[in-house]
Amino acid sequence: MxxxxxxxxxxxxxxxxxxxxxxxxxxxxxxxxxxARSWQLAARASEVDNLAPATVLESFLDEPVLFARENESLHCLANVCTHRGKLLVEENCRAGGIRCGYHGRRFALDGRFLSMPEFDGVQDFPSEADNLPKIPAAALGDLLFVSVAPxxxxxxxxxxxxxxxxxxxxxxxxxxxxxxxxxxxxxxxxxxxxxxxxxxxxxxxxxxxxxxxxxxxxxxxxxxxxxxxxxxxxxxxxxxxxxxxxxxxxxxxxxxxxxxxxxxxxxxxxxxxxxxxxxxxxxxxxxxxxxxxxxxxxxxxxxxxxxxxxxxxxxxxxxxxxxxxxxxxxxxxxxxxxxxxxxxxxxxx
Ligand code: FES
Ligand SMILES: [Fe+2]
Structure with missing residues (x-):
């Protein structure tokens, strides 16, 4: 048994x-x-002004995510650059888009890849894999929940x-x-x-x-x-x-x-x-x-x-x-x- x-x-x-x-x-x-398959409290909605990084279950799941508020919509994205994997946003800030501080890759607030310097001639680029993955998220009052793999x-x-x-x-x-x-x-x-x-x-x-x-x-x-x-x-x-x-x-x-x-x-x-x-x-x-x-x-x-x-x-x-x-x-x-x-x-x- x-x-x-x-x-x-x-x-x-x-x-x-x-x-x-x-x-x-x-x-x-x-x-x-x-x-990873459950819903975890990741932030308080009142803390998220425009761009707010969060870690899902710090010291255990340790999944870095990013909340991005754009007018009425709130996106939750993987907070990891799709180029070489640097964390994208390290503290709460305000910006109209996201730019990686390592080699300058840019993303829209909904995670869409926008541009990348010095990538002329790269085959099949950009592709779907260059966008930031969207992470399932939902709010209950002030409580923002995310699930890595619901x-x-x-x-x-x-x-x-x-x-x-x-x-x-x-x-x-x-x-x-x-x-x-x-x-x-x-x-x-x-x-x-x-x-x-x-x-x-x-x-x-x-x-x-x-x-x-x-x-x-x-x-x-x-x-x-x-x-x-x-x-x-x-x-x-x-x-x-x-x-x-x-x-x-x-x-x-x-x-x-x-x-x-x-x-x-x-x-x-x-x-x-x-x-x-x-x-x-x-x-x-x-x-x-x-x-x-x-x-x-x-x-x-x-x-x-x-x-x-x-x-x-x-x-x-x-x-x-x-x-x-x-x-x-x-x-x-x-x-x-x-x-x-x-x-x-x-x-x-
Ligand atoms: S790791 Fe982000 S642009 Fe290189
Ligand atoms: Fe008790």
Whole structure:
């Protein structure tokens, strides 16, 4: 049996083998099999004025891309010259076109090859291969996503997010650099995600969160490439205006994106693999209503993060044990984790 056989029936299934987290080979393979084929947050739309370089998943995928805004259209291009491969744009700037700083090759803002000095007599030139490759990109509010080699379209992957969040006024969400930060976790990226995907541990790990979220009515729904956990409020004071019972909506988009909606706004978490036992988690904070910031399920996220980090790091140590390989799932509390393991298996096969 392959380690990527996860029974579709949660009552029969065993969890993903510890080998997935401990074997360097799977970590390396996940780069192209999982991450290159998924949608990754690459920039904030408000940061892109005219020409803006970005790196897709720095230190892991390391794919250099370029956003080029031209009137109403936003292009995403490979940020690599088609001549000898120099990076084209190295910092945010304004220009009507792109010129390579190595030998002067020029491109239009949509990536079309325009001109090249000293190339008279070159056969079959220019050709399609001299244009900058276009990279699939899409926006969700201020969040710009790209996919190097999408396994599914942005529309398909994000359909449940768009549908279930139709009430969100994206323009009211203001990015706060002061409230955004990175955390470094000594654990495999997937361990961080699968912890996020179940509310099962809330009463054991998060005392303060448990005091405001009603554990019994906590729900998990799964979609093709995403899942949604809904935390219900113990008190109406800590709930959303659109639904008095909801304290928090936790959307997960495979493989590493968390969109956490609270009555005060949105906390975006991006889980970035660095090594098989080291992960950077970037928290981007968007505030819509400052007055609700320190209330309910969305209060003191730094503390909740710290509690999660400690427990995930303890799992990282545990899965290295010679006495652990796989476990079983709670059918009522670990649907999100089971769904996540199934997607890993599907992408890795
Ligand atoms: S590498 Fe860009 S013009 Fe030579
Ligand atoms: Fe947690």
């Amino acid at each position: 392959s380690i990527f056989d996860i029974d579709p029936d949660i009552a029969r299934a065993s969890t993903l083998s510890a080998e997935f987290y401990t074997d360097e080979r799977y970590f390396a393979e996940s780069r192209d099999k999982i991450f 396994r599914a379209s942005f529309e398909e992957v994000f359909a449940p997010v768009v549908e279930r969040l139709a009430w969100v006024d994206w323009s009211s969400l203001k990015f706060s650099a002061a409230r955004s930060r990175d955390y470094f976790v000594d654990a495999h990226w997937a361990l961080y995600c699968e912890n996020y995907l179940e509310g099962f541990h809330i009463p054991f790990v998060h005392q303060s969160l448990n005091a405001v979220v009603d554990y019994d009515s906590y729900t998990t729904e799964t979609f093709r490439f995403a899942s949604l956990q809904t935390g219900r409020a113990k008190s109406g004071d800590d709930a959303f205006d659109f639904d008095e019972s909801v304290a928090a909506l936790y959307f997960f988009v495979f493989p590493n994106l968390m969109l956490n909606f609270y009555p005060w706004g949105l906390s975006v978490n991006v889980v970035k693999p660095l090594r098989k036992d080291l992960t950077k988690v970037s928290y981007l904070t968007y505030v819509a209503d400052e007055s609700k910031l320190d209330r309910g399920a969305g209060a003191d996220l730094g503390r909740v993060e710290y509690e999660d980090q400690r427990v995930v790091e303890a799992v990282q140590k545990g899965i290295n044990s010679r006495f652990y390989d796989r476990g079983r799932y709670s059918p009522s509390r670990e649907q999100g984790t089971h769904h996540f393991h199934r997607l890993i298996a599907e992408f890795m096969k």
